[in-house]
Amino acid sequence: MVKSRKAANGAYPRSWLSGAPPPRWVRVLPVLLLVGVGAASLTDSVPLDIGFLLGAVPPLAVLAYGPWATALLGAVTIALLTIPVFHLNQPGDTDLFTLGFVATLSVFVSFVRGRRDEQLDLERTVAETAQRAIVPDVRRRVGPVRCASLYRAAERGTLVGGDFFDVGPGPHGVRAVLGDVQGHGLSAVATVASVMGAFREAVLDDEDPESIAARLDRRLVVDSARTEHAELFATAVLLDFAPHGREVRVLACGHPPPVLLRGGAVSTLELDPGPPLGLGLADVVPGTVATVPLRPGDRLLLASDGVLEARDASGAFYPFVERLAGMTGVGLDELPHEIWADLSRFAPRIQDDVTLLILTVDTSGPG
Template sequence: MVKARKAATDAPRRTWLRGAPPPRWVRVLPVLLLVGVGAASLSDSVPVDLGFLLGAVPPLAVLAYGPWATAFLGAATIGLLTLPFFHLNRPGNTDLFTLGFVATLSVFVSFVRGRRDEQLDLERTVAETAQRAIVPDVRRQVGPVRCASLYRAAERGTLVGGDFFDVRPGPHGVRAVLGDVQGHGLSAVATVASVLGAFREAVLDDVDAVSIAARLDRRLVVDSARTEHAELFATAVLLDFAPRGREVRVLACGHPPPVLLRGGAVSTVELDPGPPLGLGLADVMPGTSTTVSLLPGDRLILASDGVLESRDASGAFYPFVERLAGMTGVGMDELPGEIWSDLCRFAPKIQDDVTLLILALDASGPA
């Protein structure tokens, strides 16, 4: 599985200004400044007094060091400024008091920053654990079905948005779902959790994709009734892999159908989609499912609106099928990252959740 939370082609890594540890150059900078000023003061070729630069050492130390290291660098700064050996102009009392106050204040700020970072790390760990519990990583192999996926939440700093997907084994075969709830970002996480919970129960009980869709539809209707003017709905594609053989039934509920990669050809699965989930119409107008016979090497690709509705600078939609035609030779595990890289090159700014789910039957499975 290509995980959107680790690789460069997936979710963005935390940077220094977004909670990651400071880069090495930030840690080295106050030490280099201290050593550089000391070395320059011993040279007769430097006509300018560089002692004023030492005032920057304690504040720079706050960015990367703890209280004890910051205190050491502050003391070293005062010592360097006052020792006659370094030929720096002898500072007055006011200069020393000012530098001492800055160094003391820097130690205090470093202590506060360290405590804050510990709390933020704890909160981030809890948040990531909760989000991963909602949308866990899909295994590379679920029964006879091989899986590869990519999930990129639109809201920066989160792992879960308004898209959902899962692949689960059950007594009636392997079931897969990919969908998009109303809205995106953290406001849609509760709906995603509710829909996926209903799907995982349905995999154990319901015998076909139509029954699963009816259960998801009922779940959203009930949740919507609890909140005034909620109007929760979701689009989804459901796949029902037969326990034996190489067939899969596909049902679309207001969502674009999957794309089939067969050899060097790319085609969209033709079916009659039903209404979105959450409107209370799944039992009345369930849509027409279609059966796809998969040959060895065939791959089904499901994509969310974040892929299909991304636009370039001129406003043109991302030509998903046409672009896939140039990727038929890419391996299954590498394909999600390849699509994501191509999408980033096409669209200058991606504003919606991006989800890809690629499924194929194991070549060693039954003929």
């Protein structure tokens, strides 16, 4: 879940056919058709039987113009057919009535399209605001922790799916989470909202990662009980940064462990993971919290299944750690996009949410 949010957190840029403004060539096309037919008719003294082409002008105008501009283009079209100097084969009354009807109908369709576009824009704005409230952009700095993130939703046109992540300050330090709920796309949004709300409360109240995991687990268990056969669960990694910035406590709940970038070396943290959240086992069979010493410049990289389980055309998994070894010199802010570009080249068809969260402690700046 990180401007499109494809340029930022996950929404793919809208195409013309998905509600984006029409490209310039669509706006120019009806005008070019008018000018082209008019110019062709003036350059030849023999009447040309090309007036039928003008029948396409009003429908084309509907794609890019409002009702007034569509009406104007329709009127110019009729004028071209009736002005003798253009020699457009002297159309009969039936031709003119037909073109007039098409132009009038195009004006009506343009009016309806404009109203529908306004309503869709309003609904899209409301939806994007709600989705950004669920998984907002992570700040570039939270206390002593510098952050970089990227999110690509599997379902096009959405800003949030089944992945979640956040970095928040609290009275007990800076806490971070990255996880993946069951399923993806819009069907998982309600679960993501519930988990994120529980995590933000836990940052303020709970003193250790185990307590945070137990709170998230209970939240999912309660939500699952409301719906028969819901079976809600999530995997997650929780990080708890020490106030002095020299170590971080890490707890994995059914999720792959973070990767540590230290200088030119890349290694996966060795953790004793606990069960996924939502099974009611966080208090019964908790995972073991690992304390990881941090050196200046160390970076912790958390990734979702969309990265770790991406496959190429042959079915081979994306070699995440091996590929990171060639990116250790990339800056913090550029690294998520470098990974995404490399992943896109490796696996052209990515069918799961892709989330990356990179964290490093920097005590030199304001915290």
